Amino acid sequence: MILPLVPTELAREPLLCAQSVALELETEVQAGDMGLETAHRAQLVLLPVELKKEIDLLKVENRNLQEKLQREICLKEDLEKVS
Numbered sequence: 001m002i003l004p005l006v007p008t009e010l011a012r013e014p015l016l017c018a019q020s021v022a023l024e025l026e027t028e029v030q031a032g033d034m035g036l037e038t039a040h041r042a043q044l045v046l047l048p049v050e051l052k053k054e055i056d057l058l059k060v061e062n063r064n065l066q067e068k069l070q071r072e073i074c075l076k077e078d079l080e081k082v083s
Helices: 007-082
Strands: none
Touching: none
């Protein structure tokens, strides 16, 4: 024989369901935050490597510009000698 649910039990059922959903969502959010934190840490680990590559490229560019400037200075001096 199935006993009918009393009103207080009927009121608890949606509450328990809502609590279960809330707990599930909270767990998912925390897991998502951990995933974002892990991804952020991975980006931070890679950042120095990327910055070093960029610095190395800028050093090469700087060296090339200095050499070009030196050549231009030499050409200007040669021109002044001829004039």
